[in-house]
Amino acid sequence: MQNxxxxxxxxxxxxxxxHLHTAIAVIEKDGSFLAWNSAFEPxxxxxxxxxxxxxxxMHWQEIFTFDEDDVKLCECFLIPASNARFILLAEPVTSxx
Numbered sequence: 001m002q003n004x005x006x007x008x009x010x011x012x013x014x015x016x017x018x019h020l021h022t023a024i025a026v027i028e029k030d031g032s033f034l035a036w037n038s039a040f041e042p043x044x045x046x047x048x049x050x051x052x053x054x055x056x057x058m059h060w061q062e063i064f065t066f067d068e069d070d071v072k073l074c075e076c077f078l079i080p081a082s083n084a085r086f087i088l089l090a091e092p093v094t095s096x097x
Contacts (some may be wrong), residue, residue, distance in 0.1 A: 027051045085086040
């Protein structure tokens with residue numbers, strides 16, 4: 001079996017990111033958001049233009065309130081990436097999880 005990262009192309013990766021329910025963002029070392037997938041759009045609206053927590057590898061759960069009828073508990077991960085950047089993942093926790 002091959003390593004999946006070795007065989008997926010850039011266009012394939014873009015398609016995958018747009019189908020995920022996990023919110024994904026790349027964060028610069030100054031905390032500003034560089035890029036994100038469409039699932040991250042609602043998070044960006046409430047977070048603004050930057051990530052305010054310390055940039056260090058971590059894992060936590062957080063409740064995000066998008067509006068009074070849309071509250072989500074998320075499993076969050078901040079993962080070190082290349083170029084002193086970080087990748088933020090926010091996976092909604094469902095009752096099926």
